[in-house]
């Protein structure tokens with residue numbers, strides 16, 4: 399049996415807010431209070447949760463940008479944070495904010511990333527341009543400063559950047575939030591195609607239930623740092639006895655809201 | 669190897685294109701450096717004191733070189749925070765050594781350009797003649813100082829990782845303190861006695877002391893027409909200190925940066941907003 403692409407076991411993370419006037423660090427609620435799940439190779443897993451439920455924190459930990467307080471993470475068999483140098487070659491990330499040098503052009507931003515990864519600039523650029531083409535972007539805008547691009551375009555460029563290294567694992571943090579319906583559909587179609595063609599494993603967070611249903615083989619509901627339900631869209635609807643995934647989401651994430659409100663309660667598994 | 673070179677080049681590439689896009693600001697900044705240096709040097713011209721003029725010119729040139737070098741390195745992380753790209757740089761498989769090397773090389777290019785501009789301006793505004801100066805010696809001293817200042821810059825670059833706002837402030841406070849204690853335009857013995865021990869800790873103090881000797885400042889044989897420069901062997905002491913400082917400060921800078929980075933990853937400080 400092949401190893402799962404993502405293995406997360408009892409993952410915990412808590413932030414401390416530094417108070418003014420040198421009071422002691424005040425611990426906040428657990429951003430992740432013992433989250434466990436697995437994603438099989440080539441699967442797309444959707445992580446859904448209200449704002450502040452810990453989705454981005456989880457993605458940051460998997461992206462080697464944040465070190466967890468406890469628990470176990472393995473990406474394609476490599477442990478984090480111990481093997482982060484290895485893992486960095488295997489992941490592409492798209493965050494909700496398209497983080498670019500806004501004064502630089504699309505081309506310059508992409509070439510910078512290619513060089514940063516030590517890739518051959520010419521072939522990396524070809525790869526990125528191919529992705530942009532598939533996402534429905536035109537070639538002639540690529541030398542204008544990126545700040546002149548719409549949010550949808552920036553997000554597509556962000557996806558092209560993440561794919562330049564051909565990552566077997568793609569971490570997408572709300573990639574379609576704030577996009578117009580057409581761009582959103584472009585991105586979704588592209589991701590479906592990517593999974594089918596390349597067998598890329600995708601971890602996706604979103605607020606869009608239809609998107610999750612369309613793209614994800616399995617879906618997890620995150621609330622207050624806990625994974626409160628997990629399964630196929632169909633399974634989740636059944637579990638909540640709800641007609642739509644929307645209803646299931648609201649039902650299942652609110653049920654546990656009270657439990658999650660105790661800030662220093664010991665984190666539990668799931 | 670090839671990968672490492674490309675990665676180093678990435679930072680030069682980025683710096684070059686950012687400079688291109690912000691070119692008007694670069695011109696303004698260089699203009700300001702030039703007028704500032706000329707204004708200081710003209711104090712010596714007004715006093716009809718050739719040695720003073722020479723001291724001010726050497727001080728202005730060296731300070732421009734070292735402060736641009738330091739500042740460019742120290743602020744590189746702060747710029748990335750403002751652009752919001754820091755997380756992407758930190759998750760790329762590039763070693764911190766290569767990252768900081770790339771930034772330092774770009775900073776070095778910047779300070780060479782800036783210092784050349786300032787030198788050109790000083791030539792225009794002061795009756796400056798460098799005949800007799802030990803220029804190769806000066807270059808050796810600058811090269812040795814570069815190491816130490818790269819180390820200081822890397823250490824200061826870690827501050828904006830800790831805190832975006834406070835960090836950038838801290839790098840400037842440190843730069844200001846260096847200017848004061850290193851005796852850029854005056855001998856350090858005019859500083860209050862309690863400050864003088866600090867000047868011994870600043871690498872710039874040794875750079876200035878050595879370069880003054882190498883252009884003949886303080887040598888009674890120096891005239892307006894011909895500088896009576898010391899040979900390189902006269903500044904062996906300063907060179908040894910500078911190289912030693914470089915050998916301590918660069919690894920120390922990398923170590924500090926690494927510690928700060930892992931602290932930031934534990935506490936969540938890498939995040940764009942906070």
Ligand SMILES: Nc1ncnc2c1ncn2[C@@H]1O[C@H](COP(=O)(O)OP(=O)(O)O)[C@@H](O)[C@H]1O
Nearest residue numbers: 413429448449450451452453454455936937939
């Ligand atoms: N870098 C950080 N520093 C402090 N608190 C943070 C940081 N990142 C996230 N948090 C807190 O952790 C919780 C989860 O946030 P996040 O993972 O961003 O949620 P989501 O992405 O699901 O909206 C929130 O309460 C948020 O305030």
Ligand SMILES: [Mg+2]
Nearest residue numbers: 453454455571
């Ligand atoms: Mg988020």
